[in-house]
Structures are given as C-alpha cells and as structure tokens.
Amino acid sequence: MKSIFRGLSIILILGLLLAGCGGEATPSLPAPEIPASSQKSCGDDVCDGPENAQTCPEDCLVEGDEAVAVDLAPEINPNTPPLYFFYVIHAHGSGEFLPYADPGQTSIDSEKADNMLAAIEGIAAILDQHGVKASWQFLPATVKGFRQYQGAENIITQLQANGHEIGVHAHKLEDVQDSYENIQEYIGITPETSSGFIAQLSKVSPSDSKNAMSFAIEVPAKLGLSVGTVNLSPGGEKNTLSAECHDIFGIGNDMWAETGNLMFPWRPDYLHKDPCSHNPKGEMLFIDHVSIDWIILTEGGGASDLLDARHFERLSDQFDGALDYMAENQPDRVAVWGFITHIIEYAVGGKGENPPSANSLQALDDFLSYVQTKQQEGLVIYATPKEISTIIEVSE
16 A cells, blocks of 8 residues: 555655646656755765765865866756656566476475565565565465465565565566466555566567457556566567567657657557557556666676676666756656566576575665666656656656
8 A cells, every 4th residue: 555655645745847738848857956954975075976066066176266167067957857756576487387396386495486576575675675665566376376385475575565566577477467367366456557568479470460469468458457578679589570560659759869768658459469669548657667688788798697787887887878858858748767677587596496596685785776866866756657657647
C-alpha cells in the first residue's frame, strides 16, 4: 500500500503541472531549490557536484585582481522539470524453473534458493537505504517456488509490504498468464506491470516484428496488465522492431541518440498492429528503460558475469545524458529514466550457484548514491512504473 501513498504524493506534487491542461501545453514543473544538504563538500578547494559560485564561493572563486568564478559544474536552471527515475529487476536465474531443482518443479534446491534470496535481500537493502522502490518482476516458477520454500511471509510478500512493486516477467507468451495468476494466488496481489516483450521479437523476422510486438502487448493487456517496462531504443541485436519503426516511437521520442533512452512513455498502437505509433485508446503504457546492453563493456569484453564499478560508470554517463537533455530542452511532458538488471548479474554464475558479490552490490550502492545527489537537488523523483503510469493517466 505504501506505493499507492507515494503515488498520490507525487500526484499532489504535480498538481500545478497538470492544472488547466485542456488542450494547451502543460507548463514545466519548477525544480525545488537546492538544499544545503545536497552540497558535496564545500570548502575542499574543489568546485564539484552541485557547487557553484553562488552556493560555494570558497571553492568556485579564485583570488586575484578580481574575484573570478570558476564554475566547473553547469548551473541548474530552476525551471528544469524533474526526471522520474525507476529501476526494474528481473528476479530469476538462467534456469527458468529456479529455485526448483528440475523443470518439473518437484523439489526446491535449497542452496540455490538461498543464494537467490540473498541477492534479492542485498539489492533491496541498498534500495531501501536510498529510498528507491523498484519494480521486481518474476517468472511463474520463481513466484511458486519462493512461496513453497518460505511460506506466506516470503520475500515477494515482504518486498510488496515495503512499498516495492511486484510485476510479471515472461520469456514466452504462454508464461504471462501463469506469472500473473501465480502472483495473485501465492502473493495475494494483482500485478499491473509486465515485461518480456523484446523476447518475442527475437523469434520472428523483422518484417513480422510489428505483428509479434502487437500480440505480445495484447496478451498481457487482456489480463489487465496496464504498464509495460521495455527498451526499444533503436538498435540492439534482439530488437528487430526499431528498423521497422524507422527509429520513431510514440510521441516525441527522438532524443534516444542523446540519452540512450526513450524518455517519454506512450501507448503503442497494438490495436492496429502499429506498435511504433501512439494510440491513446490502448490499454498498455510503455515505459522505456536503458538497453540492457549497458552491461556490455565498450572495450569489447562482452557481457560480464558480474556487474562492477565500470558498468555503473557507463550507466552514469547515460543517466547524465538524460539530465542534460532535461536541462537543455525542459520538456513539458512527464519524462522518465530507468535501468534494468537481473539478480544473477550480482553473483558469479547464472543458476544461483553463489551468493551475491559484495563488490557488485557496492557498485550499485555507489551509483544510487550519485543518483541521490540529483534527487536532493530536485532534478529526480523516485517512482515505480505503476506510479509513473498513474501520474500520466491524470494528465491524459
């Protein structure tokens, strides 16, 4: 229920943003003033972070004939609207039947279950420390397995009770309904967020990608799932749709080349088998996250078994690109930025063989610490995909 209250509070914050939107452009939401607590380390002789000549003259002015401002960080425009920040976690291993020991789901592998749970708990502890509520998305076997292994007070129930979002994940369309129903039966909630759309594109030719994506949207939409987390940034080996869309998605999503992300949510027109276009009558809202390709290092090493500081440094560059876009363009639509990981990217091996790596969790902690400085400046608002959807529904 906490997520609902957070969603309502965000809506109240946007009250002025949404007032009087009868066909006219929505005014930008001013960012709050920079609180003193957001200053990194004023007085350390380094003009960094949010420090500037006005907020920290000790570091950003040099002595001389005249006081000269040496502002190493761009000034924050008070009219810059906030960027809604979200994090999606696919909570499964490379074996889709985990934490069961076999595809028939006859017995639980307790060691692998414990390692998967340790990864979830480690990530969740860091998120809670920074006040970030994530969208945890589960395959059907994972939901059933944790419920069987831990009982009614299982990890998924705990995440939901702590304000995190619980969503559906599926690699096969036939698993969408199973995951949806398992969450209802074993967790006692009705999920509203879904993922796994791109997995359907890798199974068809580019010429069939529009039909495949439309069907992949229609299946969860008919169940009542209304929010889709996905990445459709042009390019990517698995994304055969972008070329068919001519790199145009929804409304105004042409900033992907600058930011690495499609920042404006939209309703893909699956009703007319044209998911590239926006259709306000569609029941599914797409909220894009950065491509999972960010985990592949640029020096040609391919995907790493473990996330580390280098990966999050690369992710920080994309996050900064989104913030720069917001400052330069000050869009009057709700803009979002998010990223995705799997729990297995925090541990060696993909099948729950090992507990999470302390270094990988520290890299996440460091990245979220950086994001938090932007949140303290009023440039970022934390939200789950469903909360973002609620805000957009009010503005539509």
